[in-house]
Amino acid sequence: xxxxxxxxxxxxxxxxxxxxxxxxxxxxxxxxFHVLRDIDLTVYRGERIVIAGPSGSGKSTLIRCINALEEHxxxxxxxxxxxxxxxxxxxxxxxxxxxxxxxxxxxxxxLSILENCTLAPIxxxxxxxxxxxxxxxxxxxxxxxxxxxxxxxxxxxGGQQQRVAIARSLCMxxxxxxxxxxxxxxxxxxxxxxxxxxxxxxxxxxxxxxxTHEMGFARKVANRVIFMDExxxxxxxxxxxxxxxxxxxxxxxxxxxxLGH
Amino acid sequence: MSDTHAHSVAYVRETQLPQQxxxxxxxxxxxxxxxxxxxxxxxxxxxxxxxxxxxxxLAGSLPWLLNGVWTTSNIRECREVLDGATGGCFxxxxxxxxxxxxxxxxxxxxxxxxxxxxxxxxxxxxxxxFMHLPRKLLIFTGLYPFIAFWLIWGxxxxxxxxxxxxxxxxxxxxxxxxxxxxxxxFFGGVAAAMVTWWLGGFVIGAMPGFIAxxxxxxxxxxxxxxxxxxxxxxxxxxxxxxxxxxxxxQSSMPIIKWICVVFIEFIRGVPLITLLFVANVVLAYFLxxxxxxxxxxxxxxxxxxFAAAYIAEVxxxxxxxxxxxxYEAADSLGLxxxxxxxxxxxxxxxxxxxxxxxxxxxxxxxxxxxxxxxSMFDLVGMIRGPILASTDWNGVYWELWLxxxxxxxxxxxxxxxxxxxxxxxxxxxHR
Ligand SMILES: Nc1ncnc2c1ncn2[C@@H]1O[C@H](COP(=O)(O)OP(=O)(O)OP(=O)(O)O)[C@@H](O)[C@H]1O
Ligand SMILES: [Mg+2]
Numbered sequence: 001x002x003x004x005x006x007x008x009x010x011x012x013x014x015x016x017x018x019x020x021x022x023x024x025x026x027x028x029x030x031x032x033f034h035v036l037r038d039i040d041l042t043v044y045r046g047e048r049i050v051i052a053g054p055s056g057s058g059k060s061t062l063i064r065c066i067n068a069l070e071e072h073x074x075x076x077x078x079x080x081x082x083x084x085x086x087x088x089x090x091x092x093x094x095x096x097x098x099x100x101x102x103x104x105x106x107x108x109x110x111l112s113i114l115e116n117c118t119l120a121p122i123x124x125x126x127x128x129x130x131x132x133x134x135x136x137x138x139x140x141x142x143x144x145x146x147x148x149x150x151x152x153x154x155x156x157x158g159g160q161q162q163r164v165a166i167a168r169s170l171c172m173x174x175x176x177x178x179x180x181x182x183x184x185x186x187x188x189x190x191x192x193x194x195x196x197x198x199x200x201x202x203x204x205x206x207x208x209x210x211x212t213h214e215m216g217f218a219r220k221v222a223n224r225v226i227f228m229d230e231x232x233x234x235x236x237x238x239x240x241x242x243x244x245x246x247x248x249x250x251x252x253x254x255x256x257x258x259l260g261h
Numbered sequence: 262m263s264d265t266h267a268h269s270v271a272y273v274r275e276t277q278l279p280q281q282x283x284x285x286x287x288x289x290x291x292x293x294x295x296x297x298x299x300x301x302x303x304x305x306x307x308x309x310x311x312x313x314x315x316x317x318x319l320a321g322s323l324p325w326l327l328n329g330v331w332t333t334s335n336i337r338e339c340r341e342v343l344d345g346a347t348g349g350c351f352x353x354x355x356x357x358x359x360x361x362x363x364x365x366x367x368x369x370x371x372x373x374x375x376x377x378x379x380x381x382x383x384x385x386x387x388x389x390x391f392m393h394l395p396r397k398l399l400i401f402t403g404l405y406p407f408i409a410f411w412l413i414w415g416x417x418x419x420x421x422x423x424x425x426x427x428x429x430x431x432x433x434x435x436x437x438x439x440x441x442x443x444x445x446x447f448f449g450g451v452a453a454a455m456v457t458w459w460l461g462g463f464v465i466g467a468m469p470g471f472i473a474x475x476x477x478x479x480x481x482x483x484x485x486x487x488x489x490x491x492x493x494x495x496x497x498x499x500x501x502x503x504x505x506x507x508x509x510x511q512s513s514m515p516i517i518k519w520i521c522v523v524f525i526e527f528i529r530g531v532p533l534i535t536l537l538f539v540a541n542v543v544l545a546y547f548l549x550x551x552x553x554x555x556x557x558x559x560x561x562x563x564x565x566x567f568a569a570a571y572i573a574e575v576x577x578x579x580x581x582x583x584x585x586x587x588y589e590a591a592d593s594l595g596l597x598x599x600x601x602x603x604x605x606x607x608x609x610x611x612x613x614x615x616x617x618x619x620x621x622x623x624x625x626x627x628x629x630x631x632x633x634x635x636s637m638f639d640l641v642g643m644i645r646g647p648i649l650a651s652t653d654w655n656g657v658y659w660e661l662w663l664x665x666x667x668x669x670x671x672x673x674x675x676x677x678x679x680x681x682x683x684x685x686x687x688x689x690x691h692r
Contacts, residue, residue: 069589088597096595106590110608110687119604120594172594 015223018045019078020176020207021066026075028061035061037231039075045175048208050218050239053228054254059211062228063178066209067098080175096124099169103181105161107153113140113164114149117171125172132171139167143197159190163197170201177201179210213258219243227251325349329660335653353657354664357648361664364483364638365647371415371475375486378412381405382493390679392686413482413490415474423461427454443599479557483638485668490557491639492626492672495564499625500618502565503572504611508602510577521573528570534631536563541635560632568625575617579610612687619680623673630669640665 021043028036035058043049051059064070065077068084068091077084079094108116117136121127127135140146143163145156153161162182169177179198183191195217202208202221212218218225218239225242227235227250235242235251243259246252282288299305328348332355333339339350354361363372385405388398407421431454439446482490509521528536540559583606591601611618633642644661648654654661 067593069592092595092597095593098593100593102586102590104584104586106584106586108587108590108605108609110612120596123600123604124595168594 015044015046019043020045020047020080021209022076022078023066024076024078026065026072026077028058028065028070028072028074035231036065036072039233041226041233043176043207043209045207046205047224048202048206048222049210049224049226050222051209051211051226051228052213052215052218052254053234057228058231059228060180063100063180063209063211066176066178067095067100069100092124096120096172097175099166099172099174099177101162101165101169101177101179101182103185105153105158105165105185107161107165107168109153112150112152113145113156116153116164117168120168121171136167136171139170140164142170142200143167144193157190158186159193162186162190162194166194166197166201176207176209179208179212181211181213183212183214215243215259227254229254325659331355336656339657349660350657351660353648353654353660357643357654360484360643360648361640362484363486364481364643366481366483366638367477367486368475368481371477374412374415374474378409379486379489381408381412382489390683411474413477413486414479415476417465417469418472419461419465419468423458423465427457427461430454430457479555482557484643485640487557487632487637487639488626488629488669491561491564491629491632494561495568495625495629496622498561498565499568499572499621502569503618504576504607506569506573507576507580510573511580524566525570525573528566529574533564533567533628534634536567537631537635539563556637560635560637564625564629567628568621571621571624572618575614575621576610578617579612579614580606582613583609612684615680615684615687619676623676626673626676627669640668 019042021041023039023041026036026039027034039062051062053059061070065072066079071086072084080097082090082094084091084094107113108119111119114133114136117140118127118129118132121132121135122129125132137146137149140149143166145160145163145167148156148160148164153164156164166182182198183194186194191214195214198208198210198217199221210217210222222239224236225239226233227242227246227248229250235246235248237245237247242251243255246255298308324347326349328343328346329351330339330342330348331351333342333350333352334356336350336353339352343350359369359372363375367375382405384398385402388394388396388402404425407425410424411418411421431450434453435446435450437446438449506521506525509517510525512518512521537560540563541556587605587609588601591605596604630639630641632639633645636642638646644665648661649656649658
């Protein structure tokens with residue numbers, strides 16, 4: 001245990017004025033169901049954004065649109081200066097720049113931990129195998145499970161699997177990381193080990209968008225909390241303001257529900 | 262403890278007795294027999310009945326097997342030797358050994374060629390079947406089809422060489438252009454290979470005797486060799502075709518999806534035997550007169566399509582069993598379609614599909630005997646036709662069919678054992 005243990009004070013990282021992601025009046029439908037309505041969002045490099053909101057409000061759909069796991073029907077999404085279009089080359093490029101962690105980890109069960117981490121660098125980045133393995137070990141050390149490198153995902157605990165999933169994304173050296181409820185499939189005692197890893201990432205200046213119900217994490221790490229309801233961004237603010245002075249009644253209701261007991 | 266109860270209780274054991282070995286009736290063979298064979302009156306009765314059945318079978322077959330005749334040259338001599346005693350006329354196997362294996366028409370001084378091809382087949386399959394063997398051996402596997410073709414069919418060595426060069430040129434062109442677009446690479450590669458083969462045709466025509474083996478036409482192939490040729494070729498072709506059909510059926514491109522669905526549903530809805538008749542007769546109508554479209558090739562195409570349709574459905578089941586998260590994880594890492602299929606989706610889907618694929622492969626191998634119906638002399642065709650119809654061996658059914666069954670059984674049982682071993686090797690997901 002050294003410098004990576006999260007400090008008690010808030011993560012205080014400089015946010016640059018360089019735009020990492022910009023979303024302009026984006027709309028999405030599932031069939032006739034209007035999931036996302038007129039989303040406008042600009043994320044600057046180095047920002048840590050937490051997205052909160054009731055179930056079914058479109059949080060997952062929003063961040064999945066950013067790496068084109070879901071297609072949007074109207075509006076414009078620009079990631080790292082590249083406009084998301086339906087061009088496959090374009091999409092693959094953006095995906096290799098944007099890391100994503102899923103609620104259910106989605107590790108590849110037929111590959112060892114090390115192979116999980118080296119696969120994309122070798123095939124997408126064309127990194128030589130040796131070098132990819134060094135990078136992978138570096139990040140596995142960072143998430144504190146280098147000793148598991150030769151095991152298979154099925155042999156690891158949930159918390160360890162999620163940390164491997166984070167390491168796997170980091171091996172692609174992404175400039176932006178998306179998290180979709182990374183801790184909600186975990187037992188309580190494993191949540192903190194994953195959150196520690198995420199705090200560490202934030203301290204290193206990673207641009208992060210994180211859907212989570214961990215309000216402690218939001219208070220400590222986020223520089224902005226976004227509240228979504230019924231496919232709209234209802235309110236966004238700094239965490240202090242957001243939790244102490246929610247403006248919209250829907251936010252107040254939501255906060256009273258999740259913090260109230 | 263004994264202090265307190267010594268007066269109130271009649272007897273208290275004060276020392277621990279050493280452990281005794283269990284009575285003989287509870288150990289070893291005796292116990293096993295009691296528990297498994299004579300476990301209650303019904304169990305005992307069943308055991309006795311089974312033993313009696315086994316006795317009947319052995320009493321009937323053992324004398325026939327052990328007392329068999331191996332050296333006579335026809336059935337009458339065999340019956341004389343037996344002189345009324347029970348015994349099999351296995352001499353039909355020794356006398357017709359070569360016909361059973363190679364058919365009637367294959368030149369007898371050339372039997373070494375298919376034999377060598379068979380031995381090399383084992384060497385070519387080894388690195389495919391056993392993943393821990395050095396990957397370099399796969400080079401030989403890649404060359405094997407050309408070598409085997411030359412060995413079995415003969416002719417000038419230029420034919421397989423030109424074929425190989427064509428494949429090489431096609432692959433080079435494909436590699437060069439596939440980065441730009443898959444369609445361009447694919448069709449460019451096919452076109453380049455075609456042109457090479459067309460040009461190579463002139464070279465072959467100019468030097469027909471260059472390092473030539475005696476040419477054996479397809480209609481002279483027969484016996485178990487024909488079953489092996491059809492089985493090996495069709496299994497190895499139908500697996501990749503089946504994978505492509507399964508992926509095509511999942512495709513988001515409607516035309517590709519539609520073609521695959523129609524193909525699969527049509528082929529699965531038709532008996533194999535009708536496809537073979539089509540191959541035998543009807544295809545000839547569609548071809549320009551004078552084209553000599555090899556019969557074995559036609560049969561291979563039909564059996565391959567048939568097996569591929571089934572394999573495609575088996576693999577589709579495997580694909581459907583994968584959670585959507587696997588596709589999404591592969592996508593989110595920036596793998597393209599071909600990479601995510603090859604590295605993530607197919608390895609897992611194929612592993613799930615192994616039992617089903619083996620099922621199809623074993624069925625296909627046995628179905629190669631159906632070609633006897635379109636008057637090709639495979640093992641079954643040989644037995645039914647030339648051997649049983651001859652006056653020498655008319656009537657030795659048991660010996661011949663037992664032999665044929667054993668040959669197929671050995672191969673199919675081997676495939677099945679291999680697949681179970683492979684499943685254990687691949688069990689890494691610890692679910
Ligand atoms: N593939 C889909 N097809 C149709 N509807 C969908 C699809 N995916 C999500 N939806 C719907 O879109 C809405 C938003 O879903 P989304 O998963 O984005 O919500 P969420 O805010 O992430 O909720 P949760 O907190 O439960 O994860 C939900 O009503 C959901 O039912
Ligand atoms: Mg969600």
